[in-house]
Amino acid sequence: MKLNPDQPYLHQPVDSLWNTYSFKDVDTMARKIASGLLDQGYQKGDRIAILAKNCAEWIVADLAIMMAGMISVPIYTTASVDTIKHVISHSGATAIFMGKLDETRAAEEACRDLKKIAFPYPTVESEFNWNHWLENYTPLMKIDNPASDNTLTIVYTSGSTGDPKGVVLTHGHLAVGVKGADDFYCAPHNRVLSYLPMAHIAERALVIMGSIYNSVEIFFNESLNTFVQDLHHAQVTIFFAVPRIWTKLQFQVLATQKDADLQPLLVSNQGAMIAAQIREKLGFKHCKVFASGAAPIAPSLLEWYGRIGIDISEGYGMTETGGLVCSNTPFSKERLGGIGIPVKGLEVKLSDQGEILVRGASVFNEYYKNPKATQETFDQGWLKTGDRGVVDENEGWRITGRFKEQFKTAKGKYVAPVPIELLVSENTFIEQVCVTGSGMPQPVALVVLNVENGHKNQEVVDSLNGSLDKLNGELESHERLAALFVIESPWTIENELLTATMKLKRHNIERQYREVLMSTNPSGVVWEADI
Structure with missing residues (x-):
């Protein structure tokens, strides 16, 4: 910023008209908001929450809280009362x-007794x-100069069960975490689209903090309806997504051409041109780095993208690690389907x-005000992640599931669901699987089909039957699926079957469908609508 304060930094669309703020603009606004906080009597160390969809003001508020020596507490906009x-x-x-929200009822009820500062949007x-x-406020001249061990933020985990825990992250934690992700910022000047929740550590560390330590312009997605045009406008050089987004983008391509017709074209003399056209249509003409995280992604999906020139680097991290733990960046084809190798500054072992x-x-x-949970999470200085993994000296690390997700069938055998779910996901008609x-007696896969192919027809039925036979031929006897149970309605954040970061809320999903599964004992490909 000091080298080029007038360089464009934040790009905010309002009714599809773009407002651009330079580094200098953002610094001035943040100092004014910091003055406002101090003028209201809030003091160094006070916790200030942020509840808003992604926007330029979110980052300005975050910086203002830091400048005033206070501690930010981001909240997911989809959180319940x-x-x-x-x-x-x-x-x-x-x-x-308070900023843009899809609906305000929960915020109004939960924040009734709290002083609120409204971003310049309906809220x-x-x-x-x-x-x-x-x-009305002048820029704060003397901003806080924190030590590395001073608390920067308390991030409450999205969690699939129980009350979220407050992860205390210092300025040092996030600074080291950003430096460990240096390989993402490979271009002289980077452009990203901010659309994943800013309350999540990935967006906070790689986008917000990443933009402070590297040369990054941030463009904001105004709404779901404008996502495609916003992505094209941003001309991104880096694109982060969760697996479900990558699946939806694949559907977007296959909606115009069947995969059986596309694949021969990609290996023809015109293959490179066709792949470039697909990338440009998706909004990736200028993109150099593609990444996926927050949940496992099917290797078959990564291979599909590789054939159109999109090499997706899978990454793995936690709120508790201040960002990335491992990453397949720079991209290595040999590590496809794995989470890569540990980033600089971290040790990983089994x-x-x-x-x-x-x-x-x-x-x-x-964890904030939770010494018991803190003690249970560490073992002689090592953070226990709760994830199962394997490591190969050359191919890096792979996640094989979470300890708490494995279940025991009536036969007394333990089953780890994630590896099976990745196999089920190879069917391009399937969008979600649990x-x-x-x-x-045997496991069952609950599946949600993509919107384009969500209806029952012979092509879909034959494809699902083929997938069931194929994957059961690859599984151990106790892992083989009794059925693919096709669910009518998608699992969403709103119906509380997904977390705010689009991970499965397994307990909720299992509770919702357990009775029908136990009473019908489904076999083969079964449609919920037929029960």
Whole structure:
């Protein structure tokens, strides 16, 4: 910023018209908002929450909180009333920045007694106004100069069960975490589209903090309806996505041409041109780095993208590690389907039980006000991730599932669902899958089909039957699926079957369908609508 303060930094669309803010603009706005916070009597060390969809003001507010020596508490915009109340109460937040929300009921109820500062968008009625502060406060001249061990933020995990825990991250944790991801920022000048939740550590570390330590322009997605045009406008050089987004983008391609017709073309003399046209249509004409994380992604999907010139680097990290633990960046085809190798500054090893353990300068020290959980999470200085893994000296690390996700069938055999789910996902008609079967004779895969092929027809039925036969031929006898149970409605954040980061809420999914599975004992390909 000091070298080129007038360089464009944040690009915010409002009704599809783009507002651009330079590094200097952002610095000035953040200093004014910091002055506003201090003028209201908030003090160094106070917790200030942020509840808003992605926008330029989110980053400005985050910087202002840092400048004032306060601690940010980001909250997912999809959080329930109870979750928002828990985060506010547990963190002791004294004020909250309110921004764009798809619906305001939960925020209005949960934040009724909290002082609110409204971003310049339609939002919850608030005591203070963002633009009023910008117009009436002068920039804070003497900003906080924190030590590396000072708390920067308390990030509450999205969690698939129970109340979220507050992960205390210092300035040092996030600084080290960003430096460990240097390989992502390979271009002299990088451009990214910000659309994944800013309350999530991936967006916070790789996009927000990454932009502070590297040359990165951030473009914001205004809405789901404008995603495609916003992505094209941004001309991204780096694109991060969760597996479900990669699946949806694949559907977008296959909606115009069947894969059976596309694949021969990609190996023809015109293959390179066709692949380039697909990349350009998706919005990736200028993109150099592609990444996936937050949940396992099927190797078959990575291979499919590789054939159109999109080499997706899988990464793995946790809120507790301040960002990445491992990454397949720079991309290595030999490590396809794995999470790559540990990033700079971190040590990774396996416990005697096969659990991935992590140690390093970006690893957090404590859960806020929860010493018991903190103690249970560490083993002689090593963070216990809860993930099963394997490591190959040349091919890097692979995740084989979470310890708490494995279940025991009626035959007394343990089944790890994730590897089976990745095999099921090879069928391009399938968008979501959850393997379950605790107490049942054999496991069952609950599947949601993509919108384009969600209806029952002979092509889909034949494809699902073929997939079931094929994968059962690859599995151990106790792992073989009794059925593919086709669910009518997708699993979403709103129906509480996905976390805010689009991970499966397995307990909720299993609870919703367990009765029908136990009573019908499905076999083969079964449609929920036929039960």
